[in-house]
Amino acid sequence: xxxxxxxxxxxxxxxxxxxxxxxxxxxxxxxxxxxxxxxxxxxxxxxxxxxxxxxxxxxxxxxxxxxxxxxxxxxxxxxxxxxxxxxxxxxxxxxxxxxxxxxxxxxxxxxxxxxx
Amino acid sequence: xxxxxxxxxxxxxxxxxxxxxxxxxxxxxxxxxxxxxxxxxxxxxxxxxxxxxxxxxxxxxxxxxxxxxxxxxxxxxxxxxxxxxxxxxxxxxxxxxxxxxxxxxxxxxxxx
Numbered sequence: 001x002x003x004x005x006x007x008x009x010x011x012x013x014x015x016x017x018x019x020x021x022x023x024x025x026x027x028x029x030x031x032x033x034x035x036x037x038x039x040x041x042x043x044x045x046x047x048x049x050x051x052x053x054x055x056x057x058x059x060x061x062x063x064x065x066x067x068x069x070x071x072x073x074x075x076x077x078x079x080x081x082x083x084x085x086x087x088x089x090x091x092x093x094x095x096x097x098x099x100x101x102x103x104x105x106x107x108x109x110x111x112x113x114x115x116x
Numbered sequence: 117x118x119x120x121x122x123x124x125x126x127x128x129x130x131x132x133x134x135x136x137x138x139x140x141x142x143x144x145x146x147x148x149x150x151x152x153x154x155x156x157x158x159x160x161x162x163x164x165x166x167x168x169x170x171x172x173x174x175x176x177x178x179x180x181x182x183x184x185x186x187x188x189x190x191x192x193x194x195x196x197x198x199x200x201x202x203x204x205x206x207x208x209x210x211x212x213x214x215x216x217x218x219x220x221x222x223x224x225x226x227x228x
Contacts, residue, residue: 001162033216042203042218043160058215092159094216104150104162105216112157 002027002097006108013083013115020079021111023093028073030096033105034066037090046091049076083115119143122204122219130227133194137222139187139204146217148207149180151189153200154221160203163189194226 003026013019023032031050035043046066047055055068069077080087090110097106122139129135141149149166164171166178166187177190187204201221208215 035216042220043216044218045215048215097162103148103165106162107159110159 001099001102001104002029002095002106004093004095004106004108006093006111008111009109010112011114013113015084015115017083018079018081019083019111019113020077021091021093022077023075023108025074025095030073032070032076033094034068034076034078035092035094035107037092037110039089043092046078080113083113085115088113088115117142118220119208119217120204120206120219122202122222124220124222126223126225128225128227129194131194131196133226134190134192135194135224136191137189137202137204137224139189139219141185141187141204141206141217143206143208143217144182144185146185146206146208149187150205150216151176151178151187152203152205152218154203155200160205163202191224194224196226196228199224199226 005024034046037043045058046061047057049055049068049070051070051073067079090112092110093108094105120141151163152160153163154160164173164178166180168180170179175192179188201223203221204219205216208217
């Protein structure tokens, strides 16, 4: 299956600052996905990142708050801007994975963000 | 109504027990279905895809009923290592677009 390297694994940030999360995939993928998992909740899709075009954001998420870069087919970043304590969550990237003839989605190990 | 609904549990079962999880989804155009496992403080990992004909992988059996918009996961001969949260996941709308919709998860605790 695809291998995703996500970093940082965790961070504690001051409110009002920004954090950029990186995901590197060991294979070329058309789409990369960014999810948020708030404490005690399940995952919610933030946006879909396509190489060479602007990311597509889900309802409730905007580019100014969560700018995304997708400079090539193996890499993407998500920035959490002007952070507030409500942004404290786990952020995960994901890619479609068809390795070995199967079908599913593989996730990065997540970034645990605490905003103080 | 949530798009994907699961009983959050927790399910507390003894080792060796058989346990079944159920999930319903609201979007009849959903095309792909999965069960993921998430351990505490870890990312979700694919347990199995779910096909209309049903599929089995060792102790795990998944079933899909499109007419009822219902998905199930059966775990036989539970092991201590099966303790985790099990997430029912469907793709949003038609096509494999990667927009995964997650249920809130069902927590399983297998006890010795």
